[in-house]
Amino acid sequence: MSVTLSIAVPGDHIAISTNPATEPFWQAARERRLTACQCGSCGAFRMPPTPFCPKCQSKQLQWPTLPGTATIYSYVVCTRSPYPDVADFVYVPIVVDLDGAPGTRLVSNLVGVDPATVAIGQRVQVEWNPIQDGWLLPVFRLAD
Amino acid sequence: MVWEHRDKAAIVGVGATPYYPRGQSWPRTTNEMIGDAILAACDDAGIKVQQIDGFAYYASAMAGYVDKMDTASLMEMLGIPEVTFTATLTSGGGGSAGSMGLAAAALIAGDATYVVTVMALQQAKQRLGTVFGALAPDPENSFLQPSGLVGPGHLMSVLARRHMHLYGTRREAFAEIVMSSRQNTLNRPGAMRRTPLTLDEYFAAPMLADPLCRLDFCLETDGAVAVITTTSDRALDLKQKPVYIHGAVHGGRAQWGRAFAWMGMPDEYFASAGNKSIADRLWAKTGLSAADMDVALLYDHFSPLVLMQLEDYGFCARGEGGAFVESGAIRFDGGSIPVNPHGGQLSEAYIIGMTHIREAVEQLRGVAINQVPDAELALVTGGPASLPVSGLVLRK
Ligand SMILES: [Zn+2]
Numbered sequence: 001m002s003v004t005l006s007i008a009v010p011g012d013h014i015a016i017s018t019n020p021a022t023e024p025f026w027q028a029a030r031e032r033r034l035t036a037c038q039c040g041s042c043g044a045f046r047m048p049p050t051p052f053c054p055k056c057q058s059k060q061l062q063w064p065t066l067p068g069t070a071t072i073y074s075y076v077v078c079t080r081s082p083y084p085d086v087a088d089f090v091y092v093p094i095v096v097d098l099d100g101a102p103g104t105r106l107v108s109n110l111v112g113v114d115p116a117t118v119a120i121g122q123r124v125q126v127e128w129n130p131i132q133d134g135w136l137l138p139v140f141r142l143a144d
Numbered sequence: 145m146v147w148e149h150r151d152k153a154a155i156v157g158v159g160a161t162p163y164y165p166r167g168q169s170w171p172r173t174t175n176e177m178i179g180d181a182i183l184a185a186c187d188d189a190g191i192k193v194q195q196i197d198g199f200a201y202y203a204s205a206m207a208g209y210v211d212k213m214d215t216a217s218l219m220e221m222l223g224i225p226e227v228t229f230t231a232t233l234t235s236g237g238g239g240s241a242g243s244m245g246l247a248a249a250a251l252i253a254g255d256a257t258y259v260v261t262v263m264a265l266q267q268a269k270q271r272l273g274t275v276f277g278a279l280a281p282d283p284e285n286s287f288l289q290p291s292g293l294v295g296p297g298h299l300m301s302v303l304a305r306r307h308m309h310l311y312g313t314r315r316e317a318f319a320e321i322v323m324s325s326r327q328n329t330l331n332r333p334g335a336m337r338r339t340p341l342t343l344d345e346y347f348a349a350p351m352l353a354d355p356l357c358r359l360d361f362c363l364e365t366d367g368a369v370a371v372i373t374t375t376s377d378r379a380l381d382l383k384q385k386p387v388y389i390h391g392a393v394h395g396g397r398a399q400w401g402r403a404f405a406w407m408g409m410p411d412e413y414f415a416s417a418g419n420k421s422i423a424d425r426l427w428a429k430t431g432l433s434a435a436d437m438d439v440a441l442l443y444d445h446f447s448p449l450v451l452m453q454l455e456d457y458g459f460c461a462r463g464e465g466g467a468f469v470e471s472g473a474i475r476f477d478g479g480s481i482p483v484n485p486h487g488g489q490l491s492e493a494y495i496i497g498m499t500h501i502r503e504a505v506e507q508l509r510g511v512a513i514n515q516v517p518d519a520e521l522a523l524v525t526g527g528p529a530s531l532p533v534s535g536l537v538l539r540k
Contacts, residue, residue, distance in 0.1 A: 009292040016286035047408065048287040054398075074306040074414075077354035082294040093291040095302055095407045107291045107407050115354075120309045137290050 003114045006077075006092040008139050013083050014131040021049045024063045029136045034126045035063040036101035047104040068126040069143060070096035073105060077115040092118055094140060109139045146431040147391055151539060153248035154379040154386035157191070157372035158502050159184025163334055163493035169366035170268040174207045177368035178264045179221055185370040190383030191258055193222050196372070198256025200247035201232035202239030202526070202534075203496060207264040209236065229256035233394055233534075238418075238527030240443065240497025242394025242534025247373040257374060263498045264368035288405060293353075296529075297361045297446055299404035301353035304448035307415040308355060311463035313451065315355060319346040320469045321447040321483075322359045322490055328476050328514050329487035336363045337491045360447040362489035369498035371505070387508045387538050391430035394526070394534035397421045402530045412462075417452035417528035419535060426535040427458070434458040437537075438519040439507050440474075440481050441500035444488040449528045450474075454483075457523065457535070476514050485514035500524050501536075508540040 018026050021037075025048075028035040037049035040060025044053055051059060075094040081087060092110040110118060111127070124140035131137045161169070161177045161184075169177060186193045205213045215230040229250040233239030240263070247259040281289050293299050307313050322341060329335035341359070349357040379386035399410055400418035407414075427433050434457050442453045451465035459481055460468035468474075474483035486492050486503035493499055504522040506512040512519075520540045527533030 009290065014290045015281055016290065017281050017283050018286070019283040022283045022286070048284060048406075074302045074309070076293070076298060076301045076305060077351070078292060078298065079351065079354075082292050091292050093293050093298070093302070103408075105408050107288050107293065109291055120306070131290065 004090050006090045006111055006113050006115055008109055008111045008129040009082070009091055010086055011129050011131040011137065013086065014137060015133065016131065016135055021051050025049055026135055028063060029128070029138060030134070032128050032136065034066045034068045034138055036066060036098055036104050038062045038064055038101070045101040045104045047101070047106065064100070066098060066100040069099040070106065070124050070126070070140065072110070072118070072120050072122045072124060073097050074120060075110065075118050077118070090115055096124060096140065106138065110141070111139050112141050147429040149248070149252050150390050150430065151388040152376050153251040153373055153389045154376045155244070155371055155389070155505050155538065156374050156379050156382045156384055156386055157185040157189025158369070158505050159186070159188055160369040160502060161367045163336060163495070164366040165336060166267045166364035166366060169266055172266070174211050174264050174266040175217060175221055177266065178207070178213065178218060178262050178370070181262060181264070181368035181370035182222060182260055185260065185372045188384065189372045191372065194225055195258045196224050196260050197227050198229035198247070198250050198259035199227060200229070200243055200250060200259050200261045202243040202261070203236045203263065204234055205232040208267065208496070210269065211266060213262065213264070229259065233532055235530045235532060237443070237445070237496040238529040238531060238533040239394050240526035240534065241501070241524040241536035242392055242526055242532055244373065244389050244501065244536050245392030245394060245534070248389045248392060251373060251375045257378065259373045260370055261373070262368060262370040263496050265366050265495055267364060267366055285405070297356060298353040300446045300449060301356040302407065303404060303415060304355050307448060307452065310411070310415050311466065313466035316343070317451055317466035317469050318360050318447040319343055321444070321450045321474070322346060324475050325444065325484055325488045325491040328485050329491040332487055332492060332513055335487050335492040336365060356446065356448070362445045363494045365493040365495065367493060367495050369495045369502055371498070371501055385509055387505045387540065390521070390537040390539040391426055392534070392536045393422055393425045393429060394532040395422065396531040396533045400531060403528065405530055415452070417449050417456050418533050419453055419456035419525060419528060422533055422535045423457040426537060430537050432521065432537060437481060437521050437523045439485065439504070439516045439522045440483045441504050441522060441524045442483055443497055443500065443525045443527055444484060444490050445494070447490060450483065453525055453528065482516050485512060485516060497526050504538050508538055
C-alpha cells in the first residue's frame, strides 16, 4: 500500500501582509534566512514580531540568523483542502520550538512525511515555499 | 475575601429565537432576530422594552464574527427612548459568561436599571467555522493562516494533541463528551442534533483536523438569545424568580493571551483552556469551589476544551480530565457534575455561549428540560479563546 506524504499548502493560494514590525522577518525569509525578533537591549526573543520588548519595553531590535532547525511541539494532520478550488491533499500543520531563539515558536507545515509517523519532539529543518507576491514561506522537513 | 456585591444583580428575563442550521434563518436579518430575542426576554421578565436603558455586550458587540450589533440601530428598531449605559467586553466568545459581570457593574454602579445582553448569529454569507480562511491576512495572522489551520477547530486540535501527549488523554474522552451532550438532546425539540450517538459512530466520523473529528466540532447555528438583568431589589417585583449573579469574572493571563492565534503559551497554559486564573478568581470572589456546583455549563465549541475546563476549574486535577469524563462524571444521569444538560454547543445549538446562560437560568428556576434536582448553584463559562475568557456563578 502506498503512503501519501504530506505536502505544503499550495503557495499560489497563500498571501501574507507585513507591517514595519514584521517586515524584517519576511525580508530575511526572501533570502532563505530564518530569523526571529530579538530585543536589542535585553536579548529576549519574541514572535510574532511586535514594536516593544515585553520584558523591558525597549524598541531596539535585532534579527539574528537562526540555525533553521526546530523541534515539533504539537501538530495536526489535515486531509481536506482548505480551498474550494483545490482537490483534497494531506498537510501537517506544526507548532515548533525554534533553535537559537529560546521561548519562540513558529506555526508552519511539515512536508514530505508519512502523517502516521509524525511525533512531538521530532527534529525538523526549515525549507522555503514560494507564495504570492514573491515572498517565501518557511516550512519544515524532518531533519537528517 | 468574598465579593461584597454578590447577589446584588440578577437575571430576570431570557428570550430566544428558534435555532436554525447555519444560514437557514434567512430571510430573517440579524437585527430582526435580535429584536425577537429581546422582546421575548422582556416578556419573560414582565417589563416593557422601553424600560431597557442599558446594553452590556461581549465579543466586541459583533454578531458572530462578520456582522455587528449597534445600540443606536436597536433603539431605533425597538423604540427604546434612552440608554444610560452601552458597553462591550472585548475580543470574542471568551467573554460570554463575563458579560453578566459587565451588566452587574452597570447596575450596581447605578448607571442603568434594566440591561440587555444579546448575541445573534446569521451565517447566510460567511460561515464561522472557516472564518479565518476568509479573512484577508493581516500582519499578525500572516504568521498563522498560511499553515492551513483555517478555523478555530483546527487551531484547537493543536492544543488537544499536546494534552494527549502530556497526559495520555484518549479520543475516547472526547467521544464521551460528545456522546454525553447528545444524550441530553434526545428529548429536546429545538436541538439541532437529536439522535443517539455510539462510540462506533464517533470513531467513524471523518477526521477534520486529526486528533479532532467532525463530531468534536460544535454546531454551526443561526439564532439569537437575549438576557435581561436588573438590580436584585427591582428583580423581586418582576414576573420570574430572580437568578442572582453571585460572581462573575473575565480577563486572563498574558501567558494565555491570544492563545491558539499565537501558540506561544508555556506548557501549563498550552494544554489548558486558559481559564485557570479565571477559576481561581471566581472561587475567591464567591468563597465557593467546584465541589459546590450543582450543574456546569461549560463552553463547548470543541470537545477537548470541555475536558481542559474541568481541570481549570478544579473538578479534577490537571491531566486527569480524560479519566474523569470517561468515568461518566459529566453525565446528566448519574454523573457527579452534570455538564451541559441542554446538549450545549455540540448538540443543541451554538449562539456563542448564550445558550449556556439560558440553560443555567432554566436550571435555577427549576424549569429545565433535563432538570438537575434542587439545583441552587450553576457555573457558566466563556471562551476558551483569545482573552478575555470568563466565568460566572449564578445562584437560585
Ligand atoms: Zn528587552
